[in-house]
Amino acid sequence: MQYQSQAVAKPYFIAAIGLFVGQILFGLILGLQYVVGDFLFPEIPFNVARMVHTNLLIVWLLFGFMGATYYLIPEESETELHSTKLALALFWIFLVAGALTVLGYLLVPYATLAEITGNDLLPTMGREFLEQPTITKIGIVVVALGFLFNVTMTVLKGRKTVVSTILLIGLWGLALFFLFAFYNPTNLVLDKFFWWWVVHLWVEGVWELIMAAILAFILIKTTGVDREIVEKWLYVIIAMTLITGIIGTGHHYYWIGTPYYWQWWGSIFSALEPIPFFMMVIFAFNMVNRRRREHPNKPAVLWAMGTAVMAFLGAGVWGFMHTLAPVNYYTHGSQITAAHGHMAFYGAYAMIVMAIISYAMPMLRGRKAANSEKSQVWEMWAFWLMTVAMVFITLFLTGAGILQTWLQRVSDNPEPFMVVQDKIALFYWMREAAGVVFLIGLVVYIASFFIGGEEKKATA
Amino acid sequence: MSGGFTKSMARNIFYGGSVFFILVFLALTFDTTTALPQRDQRAAINETVTLGKKVWEDNNCIGCHTLLGEGAYFAPELGNVYTRFGNSTEAIKIFIATRPKDGIPGRRSMPQFNLSAEELEAIAQFLKYASEINTENWPPNIQG
Numbered sequence: 199m200q201y202q203s204q205a206v207a208k209p210y211f212i213a214a215i216g217l218f219v220g221q222i223l224f225g226l227i228l229g230l231q232y233v234v235g236d237f238l239f240p241e242i243p244f245n246v247a248r249m250v251h252t253n254l255l256i257v258w259l260l261f262g263f264m265g266a267t268y269y270l271i272p273e274e275s276e277t278e279l280h281s282t283k284l285a286l287a288l289f290w291i292f293l294v295a296g297a298l299t300v301l302g303y304l305l306v307p308y309a310t311l312a313e314i315t316g317n318d319l320l321p322t323m324g325r326e327f328l329e330q331p332t333i334t335k336i337g338i339v340v341v342a343l344g345f346l347f348n349v350t351m352t353v354l355k356g357r358k359t360v361v362s363t364i365l366l367i368g369l370w371g372l373a374l375f376f377l378f379a380f381y382n383p384t385n386l387v388l389d390k391f392f393w394w395w396v397v398h399l400w401v402e403g404v405w406e407l408i409m410a411a412i413l414a415f416i417l418i419k420t421t422g423v424d425r426e427i428v429e430k431w432l433y434v435i436i437a438m439t440l441i442t443g444i445i446g447t448g449h450h451y452y453w454i455g456t457p458y459y460w461q462w463w464g465s466i467f468s469a470l471e472p473i474p475f476f477m478m479v480i481f482a483f484n485m486v487n488r489r490r491r492e493h494p495n496k497p498a499v500l501w502a503m504g505t506a507v508m509a510f511l512g513a514g515v516w517g518f519m520h521t522l523a524p525v526n527y528y529t530h531g532s533q534i535t536a537a538h539g540h541m542a543f544y545g546a547y548a549m550i551v552m553a554i555i556s557y558a559m560p561m562l563r564g565r566k567a568a569n570s571e572k573s574q575v576w577e578m579w580a581f582w583l584m585t586v587a588m589v590f591i592t593l594f595l596t597g598a599g600i601l602q603t604w605l606q607r608v609s610d611n612p613e614p615f616m617v618v619q620d621k622i623a624l625f626y627w628m629r630e631a632a633g634v635v636f637l638i639g640l641v642v643y644i645a646s647f648f649i650g651g652e653e654k655k656a657t658a
Numbered sequence: 659m660s661g662g663f664t665k666s667m668a669r670n671i672f673y674g675g676s677v678f679f680i681l682v683f684l685a686l687t688f689d690t691t692t693a694l695p696q697r698d699q700r701a702a703i704n705e706t707v708t709l710g711k712k713v714w715e716d717n718n719c720i721g722c723h724t725l726l727g728e729g730a731y732f733a734p735e736l737g738n739v740y741t742r743f744g745n746s747t748e749a750i751k752i753f754i755a756t757r758p759k760d761g762i763p764g765r766r767s768m769p770q771f772n773l774s775a776e777e778l779e780a781i782a783q784f785l786k787y788a789s790e791i792n793t794e795n796w797p798p799n800i801q802g
Contacts (some may be wrong), residue, residue, distance in 0.1 A: 235766030240759070243769050244732050293763070308718040309771070319718065324715025326729050360669075386707045387698035390728065391690065400702075426665060432666035440676040442685045453796035454726045457693045463686065480794060504674055531727030531735065612801045615734035615796070616766070622774025 199561040201272035208562040209289050210265030215644065217258035217296070218548070220223045224251040229630040233623050242304065249303050255543065257296045257329065257526045262551030263372075264345055264407055267365060269558045271349050271417045275356025280348050288344050288492040295337045296404050298619045299330055318518075321382055328379045335379055342373040343499040361418070364436060365411035366491035371404030387455035394451050398447045401542075402471060402513075406439045409509070410478065413546060417482065421489035431481045438474035446471050449521045451532055461523035468521040471515030475546075482506040495560065495568035497577040501553035504585060508545025516541055516592065528607050533599030533622075543582075551641075552581075559647070565640045570650030578645040583639025588630035598625035676797070697792040710784025713777045724802075726793060733768065740782075742788040742800050743801030747782035754778060 199205065211327070212422045238247070272279050277287060302311045314333035317323045322332045330338070346369060377397040414432045418425055447466025482503045485513050493499060511602045514540040520529040529535070557578065560569050568574065605618045613621075696702070714720075719736070720729040726737040735738065741750035754771065757780060761767040 207732060231766070234764065236761045236764055239761040239767065240769055242662070243722075244766070245718045245730065245736035247716065248721050248730055248732070302736050308721075311715045312716045318712075321715060324718050326720045329721070331719060352794075362663075384703055384711050384712070385694075385698055385700055387694055387791060388691075388728075390726065391687075421784065428788060430665040433672045437668065439678055440672070444679045445686075448686075450728075451690075453793045454728070455694070455698045455791040455793055456690055457697070460690075461664065526795060530796065531724040531729070531731060533731055536731055548718070605717045606801050607798045613800045614801050619766075638735065 201278050201450075202287075203282045204272050205562060206279065206285040206289070207269035207468040207558060208263040209263050209286070210268065211559060213289070213293055214258045214551060214555070216305050217254050217261065219252035219640060219644070220300075221251055221258060222633075222640055223255065224248075224635060226630070229626065229633050232619075232626040233630065243378050244598070246303055246308065249308075250300055252327055253303075253373050253547075255302065257292075259551060261292070261549050262547075263369070263412075266408075266412050266551065266554040267345075267349055267369065267648045269554065269562070270412070271352050271362055271364070272356075274362040274415070275353050277352060277356035279556075280351035280355070281387045283645050284344060284348050287638045288341050288348075288655050291337070291506040295334055295341075296327045296643075299334045300579050302331065303329075307330045320380065322380055325382070326387070327397060328393070332380075335376075337378065338344035339373070343377065346370060346373055348455050354370055360432055361411050361415050363597045364407050364414075367583045368407030368411060371407065372400060375399045375404065391456060392453070394447055398446070402443045402446060403440065405547065406474065406616075407436050408444065408529075409505070409546055410435050410439070410474075413478065413482065414504065414552050416498060416553055417485040418656050419557065420493040420495065420499050420502065420572060421485045422491040422493075423485045423488055428485065431477075431485075435477045435481060437469075442467050442470040443471060446477065449523075449526065452523050452526055465471060466639060467521045471516060471521070472510065475514035478506040478622060479510050486643075493567070495557060495574070497574050497581065498553060498557035498568075498576055500581055501549055501556050503611070504581060505545060505549035505553050508541065508549055508585060508588070511589075512538065512541030512543070512545035512592065513587070516596075523527040528603050529599065532602050532606075533595050535599075536604065537595035537599055540595065541588055549585075569646075573646050574651035576642055577651050580643035580646055583642060585631045585639075587639055591629050591636065594625045594632060598622045599628070601625070690719045698788055699790045699792075702787045706780050706783045707787045708797060709777070710780035710782070710787070713744065713773065713781045714784055717771050717773075725788060726791070727796065735797055736785055736799055737788050737791075737793065738802050739798065742802065747779070747786055750782040750785055751778040754781065 224247050226239060227242065228244065228251055231244050231247065259324055268279060268285055299504050302315075306314070311331060312323050315333050317332055320332050322335055330336070348364060349369070353366060358488070375396050378392050381392050383389050410432055417423065418428050446464055446468035448460040449468035451460035452463055486499060486503060520534050520538065560567060569638050600623045602618050605613050605621060607616060722730050722733040724731065724735045724737070727735065739750060740747070743753070754768070754773060755770045757770045759770045
């Protein structure tokens, strides 16, 4: 660790992993509710468990992004963080606010939560992924602004690199687009139209900038390839991200009341969205092939290459599969969407966070560059268990989605939703089994932090 | 990526391309907002529909259902539930009001939300309004 203030990343990473565990446990509850419909009913109905599952995902990824930023910005800027105290204060505020929100979901009916948090004053709740009470949303904005102030001040006083600039653009964009969460008109079409300005412009826009910047940082550090080459790649990748992804928002505007022409704009531009992800694969493998050093931290390189590949498959290939309007007409809002969502989030965002944790954590724990051989082996087992499990979760949901689409929407005698759900239950059972394997992988991942000590013959 | 293609060229493509497509997106957004009054049934939005959307949100209906294909995939699509229930707001109200408090053994069941008569009418009117939005003929059939 080159700068003392990088140490604030550590609690952020620990919190991220802790919340990740919560997310997966609730994922398993949801998966079981798909086949055992009354499981935990009425104590934890599906909608509550899903809210916890998706909100924990978002929050742990945000913890991961913030931790990544606190770790890499001082090193990129070649200066200490503007304020370590602010970073730690915001950590606790964010963690407590997040925990209280999740407890609110679990302990009182959602309508009661809306009432006691004053949702009537500024109604923003009850929309997918934006279920947080308005007061929590305001808290998120405050934490985001404090965080952005802290890192922007750091970048301004130090060296300006392409990596830190792109990361900052991504993070400022994240905060900016979140503001649309406060716009909630009664007009359902307008509500949905601008809801996507948070959701799509996050995950298919500015989050990709954050991901690409973190990936570039890890590759610079682990491969020793000239920064100029990495930065050129970074610019081209994120240029393609925004050139395709901004108009690509149109693939959400086919069937929600928006004009017909979005079927053309959305289909054409979103069909190009896999390009930046494919370039990330080429980029990661190219840099590793041209490496000028053997970095002792093998899992970090594995996660870095893995995130590129899995993001391409999950976001790129599985996204393309149902993005063209004539296809989406039949697959919209089916298990195909769920399949894509799972692999894309895991590949692009869960894995990039685990990549930076893998790279940074040994140093944050006072080790020279890497964990012991034994610990690394455990971590790589965790990588493969979780990644292969996610591939199967995605394949089983895709199978379910194809059957659902056929039986409910394409066949000559379309059948009711619940009748179809019963017929495809086998796929849900197999998805749940794959989910258990994922949990085992996660347990192995956590265990890897407590196994072995420092690598004795660290070379870097 | 070597030779004549420099980092500053890559940077210019990023900034120039992004700004250009942001402007195109804003232009399309503007055009959409001017086209929406003919499509989004805004004339049907009254106090009851407004309350209905609030009931929809306060009970997190989107946590199980889809509405115009967006939401969770655990329970049926509701953008066309009004037509699926025979163009009847009464049928919607009866369905919501009669959900068993303790669920159905072994099966998925909608929770009992204990809505008032006014709230039931409002959510039904909201779903009727949603069904009349011009969605380019989505969903493909009555099953949603």
